[in-house]
Amino acid sequence: MIATTERRYSLEEYRAIAETSTEKCEYHDGEIITMTGGTATHSRISRNIVNFLDNNLEGTNFEAFNNDLRIWIPKYRCGVYPDAMVVDGQLQFHDGREDEILNPLLIVEVLSPSTQKYDRTDKFEMYRSIPSLGEYILIRQERPFVELYRKQSNGWLFSDCAGLENSILLDSINVELAMTKIYRNVIF
Numbered sequence: 001m002i003a004t005t006e007r008r009y010s011l012e013e014y015r016a017i018a019e020t021s022t023e024k025c026e027y028h029d030g031e032i033i034t035m036t037g038g039t040a041t042h043s044r045i046s047r048n049i050v051n052f053l054d055n056n057l058e059g060t061n062f063e064a065f066n067n068d069l070r071i072w073i074p075k076y077r078c079g080v081y082p083d084a085m086v087v088d089g090q091l092q093f094h095d096g097r098e099d100e101i102l103n104p105l106l107i108v109e110v111l112s113p114s115t116q117k118y119d120r121t122d123k124f125e126m127y128r129s130i131p132s133l134g135e136y137i138l139i140r141q142e143r144p145f146v147e148l149y150r151k152q153s154n155g156w157l158f159s160d161c162a163g164l165e166n167s168i169l170l171d172s173i174n175v176e177l178a179m180t181k182i183y184r185n186v187i188f
Contacts (some may be wrong), residue, residue, distance in 0.1 A: 011077070015097075026070075029077040036114060041141045044185050045110045046083045049139070053086055053173075053177055062086050062105070062173050071107075072100040075129040083139075084108035086173055088132070095180045103132040106172050110139045124149070128156065134172035144179050 008030035009017070017032060018025055024035040046067065053064035058173045063087050064126060070079045072094035081098055086106040094100040101171070107127055127133055136156075138147040146161045148168055161168045167178040 014079070024067075024081060025078075026081060027079040035081065036112075038110075038112065039141070041186055042083075042110050042112060045139055045141060045182060046108075047109075048182055048184050049084045049108050052174075052177060053084065057086065057173065058174050060173075061089050063091075066125045070100045071104055071130070073104055073126045073129060074102070076126045078126055080123065082107045082127070088172075102130070104130060105132055105138070106135045106170060107133060108137045108139065110141060112141070135170060137168075137170075139182060141186075146179070146182065146184050 008058040009027075010030075011027065011033055012029040014025075014032055018027075026033045026035060034182045043087050050064055052114070053062075057064055064084065067081045067083050069085070069087070070081055072079050074094075074176045082104070085104040085108065086100065087103055088105045091101050095100050109123070110113075110176045111119055116138075124136060127136055134151050136149040138149075144162060146168055148170075150159070150162070150171060159168075161179060163181060164179045167176050169176050
């Protein structure tokens, strides 16, 4: 991620830039952050997750989305693009826009060397301010390892899963996700 620090931008200026930009960019309370490209492994994992979620949520009230839909986080005045997410029921749009939602239930980030610290700390702090969020999943690229944070009444419960022979239960959507599905076509 590369921040533009020359000046601060209004949300309206950001939206105008984002609509015409050839690069994906996030908004962080006046700063525009250009997103770096991903690897083939990152892309495979993201695709695998969205495909799995989409297939397994058919006929339910849940809907999976890829990284083209932005989440607006009011408390931090941020618009970010997770690698995948699930929404329960109707989408709640920010400012009536169809490219910014407010109500993800489950968010997935595929970790990269350049973003893993941010995804675990500042970005997770921002995500935790979203009232609808129930689960946050971090997926490593270099080995089969998943970190899962689940909202509880007294905070966030952490668990992890390692090895292709295992699976994780996504409580928020009542789906079991096999590690082999996450890492399909990924070579370690």
